[in-house]
Structures are given as C-alpha cells and as structure tokens.
Amino acid sequence: MMRCPYCGEYESKAVDTRSFDEGEAIRRRRECLQCGKHFTTFEKMEELPMFVMKRDGYKQMFDRNKIMEGLIRAGEKRQISMQTFQNIVEEVERELRNEDIQEISSELIGHRVLEKLLPIDEVAYVRYASVFHRYKDIEEFKKELDKVISLREGKVRPEDTAEDL
Numbered sequence: 001m002m003r004c005p006y007c008g009e010y011e012s013k014a015v016d017t018r019s020f021d022e023g024e025a026i027r028r029r030r031e032c033l034q035c036g037k038h039f040t041t042f043e044k045m046e047e048l049p050m051f052v053m054k055r056d057g058y059k060q061m062f063d064r065n066k067i068m069e070g071l072i073r074a075g076e077k078r079q080i081s082m083q084t085f086q087n088i089v090e091e092v093e094r095e096l097r098n099e100d101i102q103e104i105s106s107e108l109i110g111h112r113v114l115e116k117l118l119p120i121d122e123v124a125y126v127r128y129a130s131v132f133h134r135y136k137d138i139e140e141f142k143k144e145l146d147k148v149i150s151l152r153e154g155k156v157r158p159e160d161t162a163e164d165l
Contacts, residue, residue: 002030002041009034021090050096051103062096062104064089067113074128078121088116122148 001010009032016029025044032039050062071085092112096104110132118125126144135141 002039004032004035004037005039006037007032007035012039047097048102050101052109053103053105055106059103062093064093067092067109070128070131071113071117071124074117074131075121075124076127078124080121080124084120088113088120091116118148118151122152 002012003010004012011033012030013033014028015031015038018027019025020027021044025042028041028043030039030041031037051059052062053059067089068085071088075085092109095112096109114125114129114132117128126148129144130141133140133144135144
C-alpha cells in the first residue's frame with residue numbers, strides 16, 4: 001500500500017503500469033480513492049548492498065548517483081545526453097552486480113567508467129580521468145592526453161592500454 005502524498009489516504013488503485021529501466025523496475029500511475037488525485041510510484045527489485053572500498057580504506061555503500069555526478073561534471077558543456085550518462089552508470093552497475101562481489105574498490109569503478117567514457121567523448125574522458133587519477137603534475141596529465149591521442153590515431157589499441165585506463 002502506498003500513502004497518497006496529497007491527503008495521506010492508504011487506499012489507491014493503479015491506473016497505468018509500465019516497465020522501465022530495461023525491465024528492472026515498474027512505474028505505476030495511481031489514483032487515490034479518497035481525494036481522486038494521481039501520483040506515481042516506482043517499484044524496483046531489492047538488491048544486495050554493495051560496498052565501495054575507498055583509497056583511504058574507508059568503506060561506504062555503493063551510490064550510483066556519485067558516478068552520475070562525476071560524469072555530469074566531466075561532461076559539462078559537452079554535447080553528451082543525460083541518457084548517455086545514465087546508460088554508462090547502468091552498464092557499470094550491472095557489470096559489478098553480475099560479478100557478485102559485495103565489496104568493490106573505487107579503483108575498479110573508476111576504470112569501468114573510463115572504459116565506457118573514452119569512445120563517447122575524449123574531453124569528458126580526460127576530465128574524469130584527471131579527477132580519478134589525481135594527477136600530481138602537468139607531466140602526468142600530458143601522458144594521459146598522449147594515450148588518448150595514440151588511441152584515436154590507432155597507434156595503440158584500447159586493450160593494450162586497458163591497465164592504464
């Protein structure tokens with residue numbers, strides 16, 4: 001039962017139900033039986049929690065919104081759709097959950113995001129990489145740029161630099 005956000009009544013009926021998020025969730029449009037107003041609810045299968053091990057040893061709950069925020073910042077003023085960012089986040093989360101690991105390093109998450117971002121937008125990739133890798137000086141930043149240029153020009157293949165991504 002869902003409480004109506006307008007009048008607080010618990011009785012409502014579903015007037016429209018649709019699958020979304022590639023069948024991972026359900027969106028229901030409901031009508032309150034007391035006040036007649038419509039509201040939307042979402043149902044998603046409960047998943048086991050995943051924890052992220054940070055570089056400093058701190059452990060926190062996996063939060064897909066943090067990945068999205070990083071992608072939005074990296075892609076600021078670039079012509080990348082929100083749907084593209086959502087797809088990256090969903091792919092990364094799906095891959096991690098399929099590995100059935102409860103504790104994941106932030107390093108692994110960052111590498112997965114970078115792998116998916118590089119073919120989409122090189123500038124957003126370099127921006128994301130600069131925060132993720134915490135470059136100490138301009139030389140480290142230049143090495144990353146050189147790697148991206150080499151990939152683009154076909155001088156190296158992505159799998160040859162996979163450990164560097």
